Amino acid sequence: MSGRFLKGLFVILLVGSTVAGGVLAQSSADRVRSALDALTVKTEDEIMSAFQIGFSQGRLAPDEACHLIDRLGAADGEPAEKEGILLTIAHALEDDLPVSLLVEKVEEGLARRVSLSMILNGSAGQPRILGLKQREFLLGAVRDFLFAKGIFSVPEGGQGGAAALPVPRFDHLVNAISDFLADYIEAGKSPLEGSAMMDDLSHRLHSLSALEEPVIPVGDVELVLDRVGPGDLTTLALKLVEQP
Numbered sequence: 245m246s247g248r249f250l251k252g253l254f255v256i257l258l259v260g261s262t263v264a265g266g267v268l269a270q271s272s273a274d275r276v277r278s279a280l281d282a283l284t285v286k287t288e289d290e291i292m293s294a295f296q297i298g299f300s301q302g303r304l305a306p307d308e309a310c311h312l313i314d315r316l317g318a319a320d321g322e323p324a325e326k327e328g329i330l331l332t333i334a335h336a337l338e339d340d341l342p343v344s345l346l347v348e349k350v351e352e353g354l355a356r357r358v359s360l361s362m363i364l365n366g367s368a369g370q371p372r373i374l375g376l377k378q379r380e381f382l383l384g385a386v387r388d389f390l391f392a393k394g395i396f397s398v399p400e401g402g403q404g405g406a407a408a409l410p411v412p413r414f415d416h417l418v419n420a421i422s423d424f425l426a427d428y429i430e431a432g433k434s435p436l437e438g439s440a441m442m443d444d445l446s447h448r449l450h451s452l453s454a455l456e457e458p459v460i461p462v463g464d465v466e467l468v469l470d471r472v473g474p475g476d477l478t479t480l481a482l483k484l485v486e487q488p
Contacts (some may be wrong), residue, residue, distance in 0.1 A: 435481030438474025
Protein backbone atom coordinates (compact mmCIF):
# COMPACT_ATOMS: atom_id res chain seq x y z
CA MET A 245 0.00 0.00 0.00
CA SER A 246 1.20 3.52 -0.75
CA GLY A 247 1.81 6.04 2.02
CA ARG A 248 -0.87 8.30 0.52
CA PHE A 249 -3.44 5.49 0.68
CA LEU A 250 -2.60 4.65 4.31
CA LYS A 251 -2.82 8.31 5.26
CA GLY A 252 -6.20 8.59 3.57
CA LEU A 253 -7.45 5.45 5.29
CA PHE A 254 -6.34 6.81 8.68
CA VAL A 255 -8.21 10.08 8.10
CA ILE A 256 -11.38 8.18 7.11
CA LEU A 257 -11.19 6.01 10.22
CA LEU A 258 -10.53 9.03 12.43
CA VAL A 259 -13.47 10.96 11.02
CA GLY A 260 -15.66 7.88 11.31
CA SER A 261 -14.80 7.32 14.95
CA THR A 262 -15.36 11.01 15.74
CA VAL A 263 -18.77 10.96 14.07
CA ALA A 264 -19.68 7.72 15.84
CA GLY A 265 -18.67 9.23 19.18
CA GLY A 266 -20.78 12.30 18.48
CA VAL A 267 -23.77 10.18 17.52
CA LEU A 268 -23.37 8.09 20.68
CA ALA A 269 -23.18 11.21 22.86
CA GLN A 270 -26.22 12.67 21.14
CA SER A 271 -28.10 9.40 21.53
CA SER A 272 -27.32 9.34 25.27
CA ALA A 273 -28.52 12.92 25.71
CA ASP A 274 -31.68 12.12 23.72
CA ARG A 275 -32.43 9.17 26.01
CA VAL A 276 -32.14 11.39 29.08
CA ARG A 277 -34.40 14.03 27.53
CA SER A 278 -36.95 11.37 26.60
CA ALA A 279 -36.96 10.16 30.21
CA LEU A 280 -37.51 13.74 31.39
CA ASP A 281 -40.32 14.13 28.85
CA ALA A 282 -42.04 11.09 30.35
CA LEU A 283 -41.75 12.63 33.80
CA THR A 284 -43.28 15.90 32.50
CA VAL A 285 -41.19 18.26 34.62
CA LYS A 286 -41.69 22.00 34.21
CA THR A 287 -37.97 22.81 34.34
CA GLU A 288 -36.83 20.22 31.82
CA ASP A 289 -34.49 22.58 29.94
CA GLU A 290 -32.75 23.70 33.14
CA ILE A 291 -32.31 20.15 34.38
CA MET A 292 -31.13 18.90 30.99
CA SER A 293 -28.63 21.75 30.64
CA ALA A 294 -27.14 21.03 34.07
CA PHE A 295 -27.04 17.28 33.44
CA GLN A 296 -25.14 17.86 30.21
CA ILE A 297 -22.55 19.79 32.25
CA GLY A 298 -22.27 16.70 34.44
CA PHE A 299 -21.92 14.42 31.42
CA SER A 300 -19.08 16.53 30.02
CA GLN A 301 -17.28 16.64 33.38
CA GLY A 302 -17.70 12.95 34.09
CA ARG A 303 -19.63 13.74 37.28
CA LEU A 304 -22.84 12.13 35.99
CA ALA A 305 -23.26 9.37 33.40
CA PRO A 306 -26.23 9.42 31.01
CA ASP A 307 -27.17 5.84 31.94
CA GLU A 308 -27.08 6.82 35.61
CA ALA A 309 -29.31 9.83 34.93
CA CYS A 310 -31.80 7.74 32.92
CA HIS A 311 -31.97 5.09 35.64
CA LEU A 312 -32.62 7.73 38.32
CA ILE A 313 -35.31 9.49 36.28
CA ASP A 314 -37.04 6.19 35.48
CA ARG A 315 -36.97 5.18 39.16
CA LEU A 316 -38.49 8.51 40.16
CA GLY A 317 -41.15 8.14 37.49
CA ALA A 318 -42.21 4.79 38.93
CA ALA A 319 -42.14 5.99 42.56
CA ASP A 320 -45.16 7.14 44.56
CA GLY A 321 -45.12 10.85 45.32
CA GLU A 322 -45.93 14.31 44.13
CA PRO A 323 -44.57 15.43 40.74
CA ALA A 324 -43.20 18.57 42.41
CA GLU A 325 -41.09 16.43 44.77
CA LYS A 326 -39.71 14.37 41.89
CA GLU A 327 -38.82 17.58 40.08
CA GLY A 328 -37.32 19.02 43.27
CA ILE A 329 -34.98 16.03 43.59
CA LEU A 330 -33.76 16.42 40.02
CA LEU A 331 -33.42 20.20 40.42
CA THR A 332 -31.31 19.76 43.56
CA ILE A 333 -28.90 17.53 41.64
CA ALA A 334 -28.96 19.97 38.72
CA HIS A 335 -28.15 22.93 40.98
CA ALA A 336 -25.22 21.02 42.48
CA LEU A 337 -23.82 20.42 38.98
CA GLU A 338 -24.32 24.10 38.10
CA ASP A 339 -22.40 24.97 41.28
CA ASP A 340 -19.45 22.79 40.17
CA LEU A 341 -20.08 20.14 42.83
CA PRO A 342 -19.82 16.34 42.67
CA VAL A 343 -23.21 14.64 42.69
CA SER A 344 -22.42 10.94 43.09
CA LEU A 345 -23.42 10.97 46.76
CA LEU A 346 -26.67 12.79 46.01
CA VAL A 347 -27.62 10.26 43.33
CA GLU A 348 -26.63 7.40 45.64
CA LYS A 349 -28.81 8.73 48.47
CA VAL A 350 -31.83 9.09 46.18
CA GLU A 351 -31.39 5.56 44.83
CA GLU A 352 -30.97 4.23 48.37
CA GLY A 353 -34.08 6.04 49.57
CA LEU A 354 -36.15 4.77 46.65
CA ALA A 355 -34.96 1.21 47.25
CA ARG A 356 -36.04 1.48 50.90
CA ARG A 357 -39.37 3.06 49.89
CA VAL A 358 -38.63 6.25 51.83
CA SER A 359 -41.07 9.03 50.98
CA LEU A 360 -39.93 11.51 48.34
CA SER A 361 -40.51 14.34 50.81
CA MET A 362 -38.09 12.73 53.28
CA ILE A 363 -35.52 12.07 50.53
CA LEU A 364 -35.67 15.70 49.46
CA ASN A 365 -36.13 17.56 52.74
CA GLY A 366 -35.03 15.16 55.46
CA SER A 367 -36.39 15.42 59.00
CA ALA A 368 -35.49 17.62 61.96
CA GLY A 369 -36.54 14.93 64.43
CA GLN A 370 -34.34 12.82 66.69
CA PRO A 371 -32.25 11.36 65.25
CA ARG A 372 -32.03 13.94 62.50
CA ILE A 373 -32.27 12.70 58.92
CA LEU A 374 -30.57 14.77 56.25
CA GLY A 375 -32.32 15.28 52.95
CA LEU A 376 -30.89 16.05 49.55
CA LYS A 377 -31.13 19.80 50.14
CA GLN A 378 -29.02 19.64 53.31
CA ARG A 379 -26.50 17.35 51.62
CA GLU A 380 -26.17 19.70 48.66
CA PHE A 381 -25.50 22.55 51.11
CA LEU A 382 -22.89 20.41 52.89
CA LEU A 383 -21.07 19.58 49.66
CA GLY A 384 -20.78 23.30 48.87
CA ALA A 385 -19.67 24.15 52.40
CA VAL A 386 -16.95 21.47 52.37
CA ARG A 387 -15.78 22.52 48.90
CA ASP A 388 -15.51 26.18 49.97
CA PHE A 389 -13.81 25.16 53.22
CA LEU A 390 -11.14 23.18 51.38
CA PHE A 391 -10.58 26.15 49.06
CA ALA A 392 -10.09 28.35 52.15
CA LYS A 393 -7.48 25.87 53.40
CA GLY A 394 -5.60 26.13 50.11
CA ILE A 395 -6.77 22.75 48.81
CA PHE A 396 -8.40 23.13 45.42
CA SER A 397 -9.02 21.46 42.09
CA VAL A 398 -7.38 22.04 38.74
CA PRO A 399 -8.30 20.73 35.29
CA GLU A 400 -6.40 17.73 33.97
CA GLY A 401 -2.84 18.77 33.21
CA GLY A 402 -3.13 21.96 35.26
CA GLN A 403 -0.39 23.25 37.55
CA GLY A 404 -0.55 24.51 41.13
CA GLY A 405 1.55 22.45 43.52
CA ALA A 406 0.75 19.64 45.92
CA ALA A 407 -2.51 21.22 47.12
CA ALA A 408 -3.88 21.57 43.58
CA LEU A 409 -5.61 18.25 42.95
CA PRO A 410 -7.10 16.88 39.74
CA VAL A 411 -10.88 17.29 39.79
CA PRO A 412 -11.71 13.59 40.44
CA ARG A 413 -9.36 13.44 43.46
CA PHE A 414 -10.70 16.73 44.82
CA ASP A 415 -14.27 15.49 44.36
CA HIS A 416 -13.43 12.32 46.33
CA LEU A 417 -12.25 14.47 49.25
CA VAL A 418 -15.37 16.65 49.14
CA ASN A 419 -17.57 13.53 49.04
CA ALA A 420 -15.71 11.74 51.83
CA ILE A 421 -15.69 14.67 54.25
CA SER A 422 -19.32 15.56 53.48
CA ASP A 423 -20.47 11.98 53.94
CA PHE A 424 -18.55 11.72 57.20
CA LEU A 425 -20.13 14.89 58.62
CA ALA A 426 -23.60 13.80 57.51
CA ASP A 427 -23.17 10.39 59.18
CA TYR A 428 -21.85 12.09 62.34
CA ILE A 429 -24.86 14.39 62.65
CA GLU A 430 -27.39 11.67 61.77
CA ALA A 431 -25.84 9.51 64.52
CA GLY A 432 -26.90 12.17 67.02
CA LYS A 433 -23.34 13.05 68.04
CA SER A 434 -22.47 16.53 69.32
CA PRO A 435 -20.96 18.93 66.76
CA LEU A 436 -19.04 20.50 69.64
CA GLU A 437 -16.84 17.41 70.05
CA GLY A 438 -14.23 18.61 67.58
CA SER A 439 -11.44 16.33 68.77
CA ALA A 440 -13.64 13.25 68.56
CA MET A 441 -14.77 14.27 65.08
CA MET A 442 -11.15 14.74 64.04
CA ASP A 443 -10.25 11.23 65.21
CA ASP A 444 -13.25 9.74 63.43
CA LEU A 445 -12.50 11.64 60.20
CA SER A 446 -8.88 10.49 60.28
CA HIS A 447 -10.03 6.89 60.65
CA ARG A 448 -12.56 7.26 57.80
CA LEU A 449 -10.03 8.80 55.39
CA HIS A 450 -7.29 6.31 56.22
CA SER A 451 -9.75 3.45 55.70
CA LEU A 452 -10.60 4.78 52.24
CA SER A 453 -6.91 5.10 51.38
CA ALA A 454 -6.17 1.55 52.57
CA LEU A 455 -8.64 -0.18 50.23
CA GLU A 456 -7.26 -2.52 47.58
CA GLU A 457 -8.27 0.15 45.08
CA PRO A 458 -7.86 3.31 47.20
CA VAL A 459 -10.66 5.84 46.90
CA ILE A 460 -8.30 8.55 48.19
CA PRO A 461 -4.49 8.47 47.89
CA VAL A 462 -2.54 8.53 51.15
CA GLY A 463 -0.94 11.84 50.16
CA ASP A 464 -4.37 13.49 49.84
CA VAL A 465 -5.36 12.19 53.28
CA GLU A 466 -2.21 13.64 54.80
CA LEU A 467 -2.84 16.95 53.04
CA VAL A 468 -6.29 17.24 54.62
CA LEU A 469 -5.20 16.15 58.09
CA ASP A 470 -2.30 18.62 58.02
CA ARG A 471 -4.59 21.56 57.26
CA VAL A 472 -7.86 20.69 59.01
CA GLY A 473 -8.33 20.95 62.77
CA PRO A 474 -11.05 20.08 65.32
CA GLY A 475 -12.39 23.64 65.31
CA ASP A 476 -12.82 23.53 61.56
CA LEU A 477 -14.98 20.41 61.75
CA THR A 478 -17.08 21.91 64.54
CA THR A 479 -17.71 25.00 62.41
CA LEU A 480 -18.79 22.88 59.44
CA ALA A 481 -21.01 20.65 61.59
CA LEU A 482 -22.72 23.64 63.23
CA LYS A 483 -23.43 25.15 59.80
CA LEU A 484 -25.13 21.89 58.84
CA VAL A 485 -27.13 21.69 62.08
CA GLU A 486 -28.41 25.22 61.49
CA GLN A 487 -29.85 24.25 58.12
CA PRO A 488 -33.68 23.96 58.10
